[in-house]
Amino acid sequence: MSISRRTFLGWLGAAGLSTTISRPAHSATNKHFSGYPDSGGVLFDNTLCIGCRKCEAGCNKVNDLPAPDRPFDDLSVLDQNRRTHAGTFTVVNRYEIASAPNGKLYRKIQCNHCLEPACASACFVKAFDKTETGAVTYDESVCVGCRYCMIACPFEIPTYEYDKALTPRIRKCTLCYPRIVKGLLPGCVEICPTEALTYGKRNDLLRLARGRIHQYPDRYVDHIYGEHEMGGTSWLYLSGVPFRDLAMREDLGNVPAPSLTNGALKVVPIVAGMWPVLLTGIYAISKRKDKIAEMESSQAVAVAREHAEAEAKAAIEKALAQAKKEKEKEIELHVKKALEEAAEAQKEAAAKSESEEDV
Amino acid sequence: MPEETAKTGKYYFRPFTPFNIVTGIIVIIGLLLTVLRFTRGLATVTNLSDHTPWGIWIGFDLLVGVALAAGGYVTSAAVYIFGLKKYHSAVRPAILTGLLGYALVVLALHYDVGRPWRLPYPFIVQQGTTSLLFEVGACVALYLTVLFIEFSPAAMEWLGLKRARNLVVRLTLLLTIFGVVLSTLHQSSLGALFLIAPSKVHPLWYSIYLPVYFFVSSIIAGLSMVIFESSLSHRYFKDKMDPEHLAEKDTVALGFGKAAALVLAGYFTIKVIGIATDNNWHHLTTGYGAWYLVELLGFVALPCFLYAVGVRDRNLTLIKWTAVWTVLGIILNRFNVSMIAFNYHLPSSERYFPSWMEIGISIFIVTIGLIMFRFIVTRMPIFYAHPKYKGTH
Numbered sequence: 001m002s003i004s005r006r007t008f009l010g011w012l013g014a015a016g017l018s019t020t021i022s023r024p025a026h027s028a029t030n031k032h033f034s035g036y037p038d039s040g041g042v043l044f045d046n047t048l049c050i051g052c053r054k055c056e057a058g059c060n061k062v063n064d065l066p067a068p069d070r071p072f073d074d075l076s077v078l079d080q081n082r083r084t085h086a087g088t089f090t091v092v093n094r095y096e097i098a099s100a101p102n103g104k105l106y107r108k109i110q111c112n113h114c115l116e117p118a119c120a121s122a123c124f125v126k127a128f129d130k131t132e133t134g135a136v137t138y139d140e141s142v143c144v145g146c147r148y149c150m151i152a153c154p155f156e157i158p159t160y161e162y163d164k165a166l167t168p169r170i171r172k173c174t175l176c177y178p179r180i181v182k183g184l185l186p187g188c189v190e191i192c193p194t195e196a197l198t199y200g201k202r203n204d205l206l207r208l209a210r211g212r213i214h215q216y217p218d219r220y221v222d223h224i225y226g227e228h229e230m231g232g233t234s235w236l237y238l239s240g241v242p243f244r245d246l247a248m249r250e251d252l253g254n255v256p257a258p259s260l261t262n263g264a265l266k267v268v269p270i271v272a273g274m275w276p277v278l279l280t281g282i283y284a285i286s287k288r289k290d291k292i293a294e295m296e297s298s299q300a301v302a303v304a305r306e307h308a309e310a311e312a313k314a315a316i317e318k319a320l321a322q323a324k325k326e327k328e329k330e331i332e333l334h335v336k337k338a339l340e341e342a343a344e345a346q347k348e349a350a351a352k353s354e355s356e357e358d359v
Numbered sequence: 360m361p362e363e364t365a366k367t368g369k370y371y372f373r374p375f376t377p378f379n380i381v382t383g384i385i386v387i388i389g390l391l392l393t394v395l396r397f398t399r400g401l402a403t404v405t406n407l408s409d410h411t412p413w414g415i416w417i418g419f420d421l422l423v424g425v426a427l428a429a430g431g432y433v434t435s436a437a438v439y440i441f442g443l444k445k446y447h448s449a450v451r452p453a454i455l456t457g458l459l460g461y462a463l464v465v466l467a468l469h470y471d472v473g474r475p476w477r478l479p480y481p482f483i484v485q486q487g488t489t490s491l492l493f494e495v496g497a498c499v500a501l502y503l504t505v506l507f508i509e510f511s512p513a514a515m516e517w518l519g520l521k522r523a524r525n526l527v528v529r530l531t532l533l534l535t536i537f538g539v540v541l542s543t544l545h546q547s548s549l550g551a552l553f554l555i556a557p558s559k560v561h562p563l564w565y566s567i568y569l570p571v572y573f574f575v576s577s578i579i580a581g582l583s584m585v586i587f588e589s590s591l592s593h594r595y596f597k598d599k600m601d602p603e604h605l606a607e608k609d610t611v612a613l614g615f616g617k618a619a620a621l622v623l624a625g626y627f628t629i630k631v632i633g634i635a636t637d638n639n640w641h642h643l644t645t646g647y648g649a650w651y652l653v654e655l656l657g658f659v660a661l662p663c664f665l666y667a668v669g670v671r672d673r674n675l676t677l678i679k680w681t682a683v684w685t686v687l688g689i690i691l692n693r694f695n696v697s698m699i700a701f702n703y704h705l706p707s708s709e710r711y712f713p714s715w716m717e718i719g720i721s722i723f724i725v726t727i728g729l730i731m732f733r734f735i736v737t738r739m740p741i742f743y744a745h746p747k748y749k750g751t752h
Contacts, residue, residue: 085409122555124481124493142484145473147412148492152555159409160473162402168473249704252558261491264551264570268494268544275540279440283532286442 033256034232035115039134040180041202041234042189043209044108046246047219048196051078051094051106058191059090059110062176081247084109086161089173090188097241105239107246108197110188111136111157111173112226113234118257122152127170134202134234135175143170154230154252175234202234209238231256378733382726389723392716396470404716410702411711418697419721420467422549423690424460425499426573429581430588431457431506432535432542437618439535448604449611451513451741452592453585458506459728461499467724491551498545505538516748517739524748547574553696561700563642563651566633569696575626580689582619586612586682596736601743609675616678617670619685623663630655647703654695658688 057072059065066087070077078094090110097105113136120128120136127143130136145168150158161168176186180199184190189199198205206227213220225237229252237243244250373379396404407414434453437443469475482500487493508527515524550573553560566572593600593608600608634640642648662685669677702710736742 083409118555121489122492124487124490124496125477126485126487142477142480143473144475144477144480146471146492147473148490148552150409150412151552151559154556154558156410160407160412161400162405162407163400164473165396165398165400166474168400249558257555258489260557261489261551261554263567264491264548264554265489265494267570268548271543272540275543276536279436279536279539283440283442283536286440290442 033116035202035234036130036132036134038201038203039132039234040175040199041113041134041205041236042175042186043198043200043205043236043238045196045198045209045212045238046105046107047238047240048194049092049106049108050194050196051075051092051104052193053077053092054191054193055108055188055197056088056090056092058187059173060088062179062187063089063174065089078106082109084111084157084159084172086159086163086169086171088159089171093247095246097245100240105241105246107248108188109157110235111175112155112230113173113175114230114257115232115234116230116256116258118152118154118230119149119158121258121261122148124148131177133175133177133180135177135180137174137177138170138172140169145170152257154249154257202236205236209236212238228254230254231259382730385723385726386730388719389726392719392723393470395716396720401471401473404714404720406711406714406717408709408711410705410709411698413697413701414711415698415713415717415721416467416471418694419690420471420724421464422693422697424464424467425546425549426577426580426689426693427584427686428457428460428464429542429546429577430585431460431509431581432538433578433581434585435509435535436539439531440539443614445607446611446614448607448742449585449589449615451510452588452736453581454506454509455513455732455735455741456584456588458503458510459731461503461506463724463728464499465503466727467721470720491548491554494548495545495552498541498548502538502541502545505534505541509534509538513735513739513741516745521747542577543574546577547571549573550696553701556701559702559704560696561642561647561703562637562639563634563647564696564700566637568629568633571629572626572633572692575622575629576689576692578622579619579626579685582615582622583682583685583689586615586619586678587686590679590682592736592742596742599736599742603744604742612675612678613670613673616666616681619682620663620666620670623659623666623685627655627659627663630659647700650695650699654688654691658684658691662688 053072053075056068060068060072068088078092081093082088082091084091090108092106092108095105095107096103113130113134115130117128117130117136120126120130124146125142125144127139128136128149129139145160147158147160147170149170150156150160158170158172160170176184179186185199189197198208200208206224209224213222213224219240220238221240221242223239223243225239225243225248226233226235231254237248239246242250392404401407405414405416430453434446434449438446438450465478468478472478478496481487481493481496508530512524512527515521515527547570550569550571553565553569554567557565589608589611597605634643643652662681665677665681665684668674669681698711740748
């Protein structure tokens with residue numbers, strides 16, 4: 001099998017074209033996306049939270065979620081460490097903190113609505129959407145159920161309906177998207193009796209949080225969780241103790257999730273473009289090696305044959321010459337012999353005639 | 360030889376051979392579990408949770424399955440691109456193993472994803488091109504097609520479709536190049552899937568080089584699987600092999616063993632470089648560090664050394680067992696990245712261990728592969744050149 005220049009160029013063309021078909025992924029640039037202008041968010045201030053679980057109840061109600069095993073006013077639930085589940089978009093956990101006023105602090109867990117969400121970046125059907133309201137929404141009508149979003153989310157938020165055989169959905173907080181587009185507050189914020197939750201524009205919330213830290217420096221740690229974590233989130237947190245004491249990870253970094261996979265994605269078109277060239281080159285080299293080896297061997301055969309022929313010819317000529325020489329020698333010998341014989345005969349004859357004359 | 364087999368009539372069906380009994384039981388259990396999966400859902404069949412959305416159906420069936428099916432692209436590249444014609448007899452078995460491997464990966468995904476009939480959605484409805492999973496899906500789908508075409512000449516020789524067969528054979532080089540490109544991309548992107556979760560994968564296994572590690576180790580997996588598969592085939596299907604195949608068998612083991620030793624040495628080096636660039640040395644003294652060293656020294660450095668010794672001494676038994684050990688090492692690596700080092704920060708009560716039913720489905724799917732492999736090699740020209748087409752490919 002061999003390839004002509006034309007087919008080779010054809011393949012190159014095809015390889016080049018295939019790289020233009022795919023749409024550009026997130027670009028690695030020096031630009032930083034700091035969220036849609038005027039997008040909303042929620043500020044959670046754990047120094048104001050009393051752990052009443054009303055937000056869980058409100059969430060359950062406005063999202064038509066299934067009734068919980070134990071009612072929302074049963075605070076013994078707080079004895080366990082909980083996470084979000086398919087029927088629970090938000091949970092409140094209690095942490096024993098010696099330095100806190102009552103020896104305990106609460107933390108509310110729900111989707112943080114990242115500015116550049118890991119789930120949306122990881123989804124291969126674009127089922128997630130970061131809307132201009134700030135809410136990260138999910139479209140169950142296209143979801144395949146691969147659960148890569150759950151792998152990707154650094155906050156361990158998306159959940160899955162494992163008990164549904166054929167129609168499982170990803171479930172997570174939507175920031176009450178259907179409500180906020182109507183101008184209503186998210187269910188949890190609306191019901192919160194202590195203003196531990198504040199809904200507003202993210203930029204306003206940042207100013208508000210900074211103001212509180214400035215005004216009560218002893219009450220808060222000097223950090224707004226979510227301002228920069230994973231590139232920034234629409235939910236922001238103020239705390240009276242270091243966030244790690246509330247099991248909030250401080251090792252996530254400030255890089256938005258899409259930039260983690262940027263490099264790997266960017267290599268794809270390069271591999272698609274250059275691999276065929278490299279491989280065809282290796283093929284051409286190995287082919288050429290074979291060809292040269294073949295040529296060299298046939299040349300060697302030809303030379304050997306020529307050599308052998310010449311040798312044979314020389315040998316024959318030599319033999320012929322030898323034979324000729326020997327023949328000549330023999331003839332000479334024969335002639336000599338004949339002459340000698342003749343001379344002898346003549347001599348004998350002469351002697352004979354002499355004796356005859358004597359008699 | 361195949362003609363002889365046909366003449367002596369060895370094809371008649373004997374239902375109660377040990378192979379048929381064992382595989383029959385596994386298939387029946389597998390079918391029952393399949394019904395359970397599609398009527399009761401993942402909650403009944405698996406131990407998956409909101410913390411651990413991916414279990415062995417991804418860790419083994421997808422990650423290991425794709426890595427171990429790499430023999431197809433490795434062997435066809437060696438023979439058709441690098442021009443190593445002395446390994447020619449290894450191409451067809453490797454392509455067949457690859458084709459079955461990928462087909463079963465896709466089958467296994469139907470169990471794992473929520474709505475399997477939507478698997479084409481990423482291509483026909485909405486393209487999530489920022490997802491590494493999109494790349495995996497696109498490349499696996501395309502490569503499965505390539506493998507199918509690459510394999511088709513064997514089937515067409517069997518069916519007597521001479522013209523179509525000759526047409527496909529003419530495409531060999533193009534298909535091989537396409538196959539290597541696609542394999543490079545998706546083997547590496549399986550590793551790149553985990554790049555998005557640096558907070559969940561233990562730092563010793565998380566590296567920006569994950570895609571490179573997955574690609575390089577897939578070459579090792581491919582080479583070792585060809586040696587492993589060939590020694591098994593030689594044991595069970597020797598009567599199907601023609602003189603060329605039998606004569607090249609040891610050459611293949613020695614050549615592939617040598618290549619595997621080299622690639623393992625490179626793999627070991629870049630793994631150490633990964634530790635150095637992220638300055639993860641201090642993790643080596645922890646429990647996870649010990650486990651990492653087991654993988655790196657026991658399943659990368661050791662087989663590298665054993666392959667080298669085996670090739671130097673022409674010790675085929677050592678090469679064969681090293682191939683098995685290396686394959687186990689690849690399985691260990693994929694398990695480490697996707698399950699053992701994944702969620703390392705969670706308390707052990709939240710960690711995942713597969714249910715017997717998940718393991719059952721995985722065994723069921725491997726068994727289907729064995730049955731199909733046996734069905735095909737006992738009928739189609741895999742271990743021998745078809746007499747009508749000898750020396751034409």
